Amino acid sequence: xxxxxxxxxxxxxxxxxxxxxxxxxxxxxxxxxxxxxxxxxxxxxxxxxxxxxxxxxxxxxxxxxxxxxxxxxxxxxxxxxxxxxxxxxxxxxxxxxxxxxxxxxxxxxxxxxxxxxxxxxxxxxxxxxxxxxxxxxxxxxxxxxxxxxxxxxxxxxxxxxxxxxxxxxxxxxxxxxxxxxxxxxxxxxxxxxxxxxxxxxxxxxxxxxxxxxxxxxxxxxxxxxxxxxxxxxxxxxxxxxxxxxxxxxxxxxxxxxxxxxxxx
Amino acid sequence: xxxxxxxxxxxxxxxxxxxxxxxxxxxxxxxxxxxxxxxxxxxxxxxxxxxxxxxxxxxxxxxxxxxxxxxxxxxxxxxxxxxxxxxxxxxxxxxxxxxxxxxxxxxxxxxxxxxxxxxxxxxxxxxxxxxxxxxxxxxxxxxxxxxxxxxxxxxxxxxxxxxxxxxxxxxxxxxxxxxxxxxxxxxxxxxxxxxxxxxxxxxxxxxxxxxxxxxxxxxxxxxxxxxxxxxxxxxxxxxxxxxxxxxxxxxxxxxxx
Numbered sequence: 001x002x003x004x005x006x007x008x009x010x011x012x013x014x015x016x017x018x019x020x021x022x023x024x025x026x027x028x029x030x031x032x033x034x035x036x037x038x039x040x041x042x043x044x045x046x047x048x049x050x051x052x053x054x055x056x057x058x059x060x061x062x063x064x065x066x067x068x069x070x071x072x073x074x075x076x077x078x079x080x081x082x083x084x085x086x087x088x089x090x091x092x093x094x095x096x097x098x099x100x101x102x103x104x105x106x107x108x109x110x111x112x113x114x115x116x117x118x119x120x121x122x123x124x125x126x127x128x129x130x131x132x133x134x135x136x137x138x139x140x141x142x143x144x145x146x147x148x149x150x151x152x153x154x155x156x157x158x159x160x161x162x163x164x165x166x167x168x169x170x171x172x173x174x175x176x177x178x179x180x181x182x183x184x185x186x187x188x189x190x191x192x193x194x195x196x197x198x199x200x201x202x203x204x205x206x207x208x209x210x211x212x213x214x215x216x217x218x219x220x221x222x223x224x225x226x227x228x229x230x231x232x233x234x235x236x237x238x239x240x241x242x243x244x245x246x247x248x249x250x251x252x253x254x255x256x257x258x259x260x261x262x263x264x
Numbered sequence: 265x266x267x268x269x270x271x272x273x274x275x276x277x278x279x280x281x282x283x284x285x286x287x288x289x290x291x292x293x294x295x296x297x298x299x300x301x302x303x304x305x306x307x308x309x310x311x312x313x314x315x316x317x318x319x320x321x322x323x324x325x326x327x328x329x330x331x332x333x334x335x336x337x338x339x340x341x342x343x344x345x346x347x348x349x350x351x352x353x354x355x356x357x358x359x360x361x362x363x364x365x366x367x368x369x370x371x372x373x374x375x376x377x378x379x380x381x382x383x384x385x386x387x388x389x390x391x392x393x394x395x396x397x398x399x400x401x402x403x404x405x406x407x408x409x410x411x412x413x414x415x416x417x418x419x420x421x422x423x424x425x426x427x428x429x430x431x432x433x434x435x436x437x438x439x440x441x442x443x444x445x446x447x448x449x450x451x452x453x454x455x456x457x458x459x460x461x462x463x464x465x466x467x468x469x470x471x472x473x474x475x476x477x478x479x480x481x482x483x484x485x486x487x488x489x490x491x492x493x494x495x496x497x498x499x500x501x502x503x504x505x506x507x508x509x510x511x512x513x514x515x516x517x518x519x520x521x
Contacts, residue, residue, distance in 0.1 A: 124372075132331050133369035133432075137383040138355040 021242070028146075028220040035140065036147035045148040053114050053149070054156030058163065060113060061106055065164035068101055069093065069171025077179065086180075090187050091194030093172035098195055099203050102165035104251055107210035110157055111243040115218040118149050119239035122222030123232035131223075146223060150215035157211030158204060198263040206254040210247050217243040280343035282307045282440055282472040283328060288337035289496075290323055297323050299496030301337070307439075310466060310473045312483040314518065315493035321476040322366070324493070325442040328474070329363055330354050341440070359387055362438035362471075366445040368429035370417040376428055377413045380404070383436050403431040406468070407461060423454035427461065434465055441466075443475040447482055459485055480519065492518070 073093050080086050122145060125131050134141045169191055176182045218239045225235035281304045288301040297320035305311050313321050326332040328339060330346050339346045341357060349357060370379050380400045404410045407427040417425060426446060433441060446462060447455035459482045466473060466486070475486055483490055484504045491501040492515055500507065500515055508519050 121373075128372070129365050129367050129369035130371055132326075133363070133365060133371070134382075135331060136329050136358050136361070136363040137386055138358045139382075139386045140351065140355070 024224065025216060025220055028223075029216055031142060032147050032150055032216065032219075035143045036151065038143070042144055042148050045144055046151050049148050049152035050156055053110075053118075053152045054159060057110060057113060057156075057160060061109055061160050061164050062167045064105060064109055065102065065168040066171035066174075068105055069097060069168035069173075070175040071171075072096060072101065072168075073172045073175030074178065077176070087190075089176055090172070090182075090190035093176075094169060094191040094194050095199060097168045097172065098165050099199050100251075102168055103161045103203050103207050103210065104247070106161045106164040107157060107207065107214065107247040107251075108244055110153070110160065110211075111214050111247055112240055114153060115214045115243040116236040116240045118153075118215065118218030119222035119225070120232055120236040122146075122149075122219060123225035123235045124229075126223060126225055127228050127232060146219045149219055150212060153215030153218075154208055154211040157214065158207040161204070161207045161210075198258075202254055202258045202263060206250060209250045209254070213246040213250060214243045217246060279307060280340065281305060282309070282342065283474070284338075284340040284343075285328070286338045288324070288327065288339060289335045290320065290327060290332065291335055296496055298327075298334070298337075301493075301497055303491060303498050303501075305472060305474065307472055308470055310475065310486055310488045312475045312477060312487035312490045313493055314477065314483060314490055315499075316518070317478070319493050320496065321493055322444055325363070325444060325474055325476060329358060329361055329442060359436055360439050362433035362436065362441040364426075364429050364433040364441065364443045364446055366448060368417075368425040370420075370425060370428060370432070372417045374417075375413070376404070376409075376415050376417070376420075379417070379428065380432055380435055383432065387436060399435060403435045404428075406434070406465060407431045423450055423457065426450065426454075426458055430458075430461065430465070434469065434471075437469055438471065440472045440474075443473065443477070445476055445478070447477060447479045455479060455482070458482075462486060 073089060076092060077086070077089060080089055080092065085092075122131075125145070131141045131145070134144065169188075173182065173184065173187050176187065221235040221239035221242070222232075225231040227234075283303070283305040285301060285303045288298050289296075290298040301324065303311070313324065315321055323332055327334045328341065328346070330349075334347070342360065344353075344357060346354070346357075370376075371382065374382065377400055380403055381396055384396050384399060400413070401410060404413055407430055409424060409427050409431070412420065412424060412428065417428070420428065430443075430446065433443075443462065447458050450458065459479075462473075462475070462482075463486055465471075473486075475482065477483060487504055489501060490504055490507050492499045492507065494500075494514055500510055500512060502510070507515060510516070
């Protein structure tokens with residue numbers, strides 16, 4: 001009886017946390033749009049954040065993407081050859097990478113690296129009164145800190161994804177060349193022949209939503225963090241979990257929509 | 265004969281007090297912090313607000329600068345009702361007020377130079393005609409830390425952080441300065457240095473100031489008037505001498521008599 005009561009309490013507490021978290025995110029995104037569209041615009045800070053968020057992630061995203069492309073081909077090759085479909089390896093790798101692996105893996109890496117970074121940075125600024133200091137200096141911290149970071153992630157994740165796709169295809173080509181001798185021009189001809197706009201456009205479009213989600217969750221959790229340094233750590237942790245789950249849900253929704261439109 | 269020209273006596277411009285607080289109320293849930301706080305501070309006056317920890321002193325100055333929204337009451341700063349200002353007007357008003365945080369609140373990803381440049385670069389009124397670098401160096405010279413210009417906040421001692429916090433709070437040459445416990449957590453010698461620094465800067469820039477502190481020495485040296493905050497109201501106010509001779513048990517206990 002007591003255990004049942006306990007389960008109910010935990011369940012209702014979980015539901016309460018889930019819905020209040022969603023309300024917090026919704027409220028935050030409304031504020032982002034409201035503050036973001038009002039002048040003055042913080043172009044310099046957006047550029048700075050694009051550099052911090054985007055350019056500084058190129059190495060990590062590149063290395064991961066290369067390895068994934070390489071491993072994908074090395075793992076698929078024996079099975080494809082067994083079915084006599086070895087010549088489809090470039091097409092298979094390009095469609096897998098461009099449609100799914102590139103955008104998803106880039107977003108998940110960025111959720112871990114960028115989302116937690118934003119959350120920890122804003123959280124520590126909040127608990128050490130740096131956000132208040134900014135506000136008393138006549139600077140709107142929501143516009144300066146939050147809107148700029150969300151815009152930067154929304155712009156940079158698509159760019160990082162295109163870059164990751166390209167590096168991953170090079171990894172896939174390298175993987176193909178470990179066992180076979182494949183001509184680079186032949187390989188990339190097959191790669192691009194297999195790709196259509198219906199593959200590229202939905203997968204590219206969803207990366208903007210991934211970027212927005214990562215920025216929004218990171219900023220919301222960091223900006224609203226409480227209870228000192230413990231709260232900052234917690235905010236960074238939750239932000240990674242929520243943005244990863246968010247990215248996967250968006251991916252599923254986009255796939256469903258693409259399928260309903262007959263592009264799959 | 266010409267009609268006599270009426271002699272119009274221009275209405276005398278009466279300068280409003282720098283800060284006028286009436287019936288200020290603030291509660292957090294069931295905890296009432298300020299219940300009916302009233303205070304008027306004239307231009308050029310230095311008011312020290314004292315009281316027990318957690319009594320609402322910091323809340324009071326955060327309400328004045330608009331960081332915390334009060335539940336009720338009226339607050340006029342330079343004659344403008346804070347609660348009726350839009351975001352832009354509030355930002356403009358904040359440019360005329362310096363705030364020195366208890367924790368210094370230095371931007372830890374920026375050097376000392378960038379910390380001091382930040383308010384200057386963000387000043388929308390664009391009234392800074394002097395070279396920003398000169399202003400930064402002048403602010404650092406005022407607090408005796410010119411050599412710290414390229415250090416990061418993490419490389420500074422507690423006293424140095426306070427000084428840089430004061431330099432940043434005063435860099436826009438504000439008309440009002442709000443100090444939140446400027447000597448808390450410092451050793452007696454550094455506290456005395458900070459006290460002297462505050463006094464010298466007040467003389468130099470003729471600012472109106474509110475100093476939140478527990479430091480009786482600072483209060484004695486800096487205050488034109490001390491306000492003792494208790495039970496959510498300005499419980500007692502007067503000069504330092506008046507307060508130390510006050511027979512109210514709470515005041516007596518605070519001043520350890």
